[in-house]
Amino acid sequence: MPPVPLHPPIIALVLAAVFALPACRSEILEKQAEQIKQQEIEIARQRQEINDLLAGQQARDQKQRDCNRAFNDYFEKAQLSSDRERAIALYRDGLALCPDDEVARYELGKALADRGRYKEAELEFEAALRINPEFVDAKKQLEAVRKK
Secondary structure (H helix, E strand, C coil), X not given: CCCCCCCHHHHHHHHHHHHHHHHHHXXXXXXXXXXXXXXXXXXXXXXXXXXXXXXXXXXXXXXXXXXXXHHHHHHHHHHHCCCHHHHHHHHHXXXXXXXXXXXXXXXXXXXXXXXXXXXXXXXXXXXXXXXXXXXHHHHHHHHHHXXX
């Protein structure tokens, strides 16, 4: 079979394709570099998100340890104390460690009300209700001290 003669338009197309290859490679490399850059940005964002989650978990763990300590070292002792002033001091010390314990706020409010310190008691019942708006006994105690 004799060789097929090449027509000038075909030669021009072949030459254009051959010379266009470096330009295509360059565009591909630029696109790949941009994709890598975007992936690195996404990885950095995800790393930051993981670090934030870990920090949040550590903070929650510390808060739980503080609240456990407040319960064991202060709230439980306050509950057992017959000396209302000591109980008030113990609740306050415990609440310094664990300020979001609505039951301790409620119990402190009751101890304050027992001592006739109604304004302070009112503040503690209000704090308990900010933490737990459905705390029925705190609502009742708050109403009672407001009447006094």
